[in-house]
Amino acid sequence: MLTKYQDFNTLGISLARIDFAPYGGLNPPHTHPRATEILVVLEGTLYVGFVTSNPNRLITKFLNAGDVFVFPIGLIHFQFNIGQTNAVAISGLSSQNPGVITIANAVFGSNPPINPDVLTKAFQVDKNVVNYLQRQFWVNNH
Structure with missing residues (x-):
């Protein structure tokens, strides 16, 4: 996975292009404590999801080019390329400083x-x- 971030100082938003390797390219479970994220798939097929809080319920979707998905602020979420080709997505975040906590890295x-x-x-x-x-x-x- 390759990510390129662009923040727009003082405008309260950030954008990232995410490039996923063929089958198995992963943006691992993580959270943005200060932002909601909207993901637009440009190429490929992604399996995405987030976990709600109280109760911990998994919400997932398979996304193709042109599909859009929203990850609510602070919830653990992921993206996984299930296609045989590269996948590309654009992520928009509702903060110029969304923060990111990758769950496995933080815990272990x-x-x-x-x-x-x-x-x-x-x-x-x-x-x-x-x-x-x-x-x-x-x-x-x-």
């Missing part, structure tokens, strides 16, 4: 790391799984 790659006992209990998995995931996201692992 924080510096210093979150205590594995906390994550073991939160995710109800063995401590070895947590330790493995934290190793995948260490700070210089690009």
